[in-house]
Amino acid sequence: MNRLHSFVFNAFSEQTYLLDHGNGEATVFDPGMSSTQEREAFEGTCERLGVVVVQCLLTHAHLDHVMGANWIKHRYGCGPRLHPTDEQTWVQAPISAQLYGISFDELPDRGEDLGEHGSTIECGDIELEIRCAPGHSIGHVVFVCHKSKFVVGGDVLFSGSIGRTDLPGGDPDVLAKNIEEQLYSLSDDYTIHPGHGGATSIGKEKSSNPFVNGAGTGMLQR
Numbered sequence: 001m002n003r004l005h006s007f008v009f010n011a012f013s014e015q016t017y018l019l020d021h022g023n024g025e026a027t028v029f030d031p032g033m034s035s036t037q038e039r040e041a042f043e044g045t046c047e048r049l050g051v052v053v054v055q056c057l058l059t060h061a062h063l064d065h066v067m068g069a070n071w072i073k074h075r076y077g078c079g080p081r082l083h084p085t086d087e088q089t090w091v092q093a094p095i096s097a098q099l100y101g102i103s104f105d106e107l108p109d110r111g112e113d114l115g116e117h118g119s120t121i122e123c124g125d126i127e128l129e130i131r132c133a134p135g136h137s138i139g140h141v142v143f144v145c146h147k148s149k150f151v152v153g154g155d156v157l158f159s160g161s162i163g164r165t166d167l168p169g170g171d172p173d174v175l176a177k178n179i180e181e182q183l184y185s186l187s188d189d190y191t192i193h194p195g196h197g198g199a200t201s202i203g204k205e206k207s208s209n210p211f212v213n214g215a216g217t218g219m220l221q222r
Contacts, residue, residue: 003126004150004193005045010034011102012064015195017152018045018053021124026051029143029152030059030195031068031080034103039071055123056080056111059154060137061090062167063097063104065195070105079111083132086139089169114141128152133182135175136163142182150191157183157192159200162211162220176220179212 003020014032021027026046033039046053056078058065069080082090090107097104115121117132121143128143136155140163143152155163157179165172183192188203206214212221 004152005049006193007033007038007042007045009038010064010067013196014064014067015193015197016042016068017193018042018049018051019123019126019152020049020051021054021126023124024051025054025124027055027057027123028053028072028078029057030065030154031056031072032064032066033068033071039068039075042068043075052076053078055121057114057121057143057152058082058086059142059152059156059195060140061086061093062137062155063093063100063102065154066090066093066107067097067104070108073108079109081111081114083114083130083139083141085132085134086137086169089137089139092168131182133178134169135165135171135173135178136169137167138169144186144190149187149189150193151183151186153183153192153194155195157200157205157209157212158194158197159204160209161197162209163195172220176212176218184212184214 005018007016009032016032017029019027053076121128131142133142133156134140186202190202212218
């Protein structure tokens with residue numbers, strides 16, 4: 001999917017994604033840019049692609065995934081769209097920044113709430129299905145493109161790992177259930193673009209993920 005571009009931002013090595021709509025517009029997912037250099041890198045890619053950001057979507061609202069939300073709002077006018085069940089995580093983000101001793105811009109006004117499970121969002125000629133997948137945070141969602149077989153997955157499923165469940169709103173049983181039902185229900189050739197680390201595939205994780213796998217023998221499935 002050469003219209004989905006990734007960036008590694010902030011002290012947490014968070015993956016921010018930019019989806020080129022193919023018509024001069026673009027969507028940013030989980031804006032984590034936290035420095036002038038990171039903002040310039042993002043702007044440079046937009047200029048190279050000839051796109052303007054018109055939409056900001058959040059998989060969830062943990063600190064590292066919203067560090068650039070204020071800048072995106074002021075630079076492009078896009079209020080971040082979040083599933084309303086993750087409101088608690090959103091409110092806690094600046095508190096977490098203070099605890100970590102990390103500089104953090106004030107959170108901006110949000111855009112329209114994300115739709116419910118199974119609803120869709122149009123990104124030019126690309127359609128994304130919203131699937132609710134809590135367990136890492138209470139209101140986590142993933143965005144599934146069935147046409148091009150990819151998922152912007154946030155912190156649910158990683159290459160050989162899963163999202164942590166020891167933060168407020170986390171639940172290992174809920175996370176395992178949602179990986180099984182919302183991600184492993186996709187065909188093996190879907191690519192997962194996670195919130196940290198490199199891309200992986202549904203087939204790879206179903207066959208070898210040590211925490212949640214297709215055989216039901218993972219550490220969270222016993």
